[in-house]
Amino acid sequence: xxxxxxxxxxxxxxxxxxxxxxxxxxxxxxxxxxxxxxxxxxxxxxxxxxxxxxxxxxxxxxxxxxxxxxxxxxxxxxxxxxxxxxxxxxxxxxxxxxxxxxxxxxxxxxxxxxxxxxxxxxxxxxxxxxxxxx
Numbered sequence: 572x573x574x575x576x577x578x579x580x581x582x583x584x585x586x587x588x589x590x591x592x593x594x595x596x597x598x599x600x601x602x603x604x605x606x607x608x609x610x611x612x613x614x615x616x617x618x619x620x621x622x623x624x625x626x627x628x629x630x631x632x633x634x635x636x637x638x639x640x641x642x643x644x645x646x647x648x649x650x651x652x653x654x655x656x657x658x659x660x661x662x663x664x665x666x667x668x669x670x671x672x673x674x675x676x677x678x679x680x681x682x683x684x685x686x687x688x689x690x691x692x693x694x695x696x697x698x699x700x701x702x703x704x705x
Contacts, residue, residue, distance in 0.1 A: 599654050602688055604696030606670045607648035608680055612702075618674040620645040622698070624653050624688070628664040637666065645672070647700070660690060670698045679704050 606622060620642045626635040637660070638653045651670075660666055666688040671681035680700040688696070 598657055600657050600660055600690065602653040602655065602668075602696070604651055604668065604686075604698055605648050606651060606682075606698045606700060608700040608702070610702055614645060614647065614672065615674055616644050618645060618672050618679070619643050620647075620649055620670065620672050622651045622668060622670045624655065624666065624668060626661075626664050626666050627685070628661075647672075651698075660688070662690070666690075668696060668698055670700060672700065677704060 602624060606620065622640050622642075623636055624638040626637055638655055640651060640653070642649065667685040668688060669682060669685060672679050679702065681703055682698050683701050686696055686698050
């Protein structure tokens with residue numbers, strides 16, 4: 572029995588394409604948190620908050636930026652969320668969150684202590700920024 576090209580596509584190729592395009596929640600890791608600071612200050616509208624997820628395991632190499640977000644017109648506290656493919660976060664590696672606020676290309680707030688990502692925790696991370704310049 573000879574299958575037509577259309578039959579091959581409908582019964583074999585199409586399901587394979589759908590399976591390749593589908594992703595389950597198990598394939599991703601959600602990293603959520605809140606960026607805040609101790610000193611209440613109103614930020615200028617043009618201030619930019621940057622939050623980076625980095626792998627700093629190999630100290631002899633520059634950190635690997637896994638994901639990054641930039642937000643303008645920010646008010647703190649500010650929520651952040653990364654949805655990262657599970658295979659990008661390697662068990663045993665040192666993954667951290669770095670956050671900072673710049674105004675006119677000048678660093679004004681940053682987290683002094685790196686916030687270690689805990690893959691075994693579902694609790695949101697709290698990233699505390701400290702003032703570094705006026």
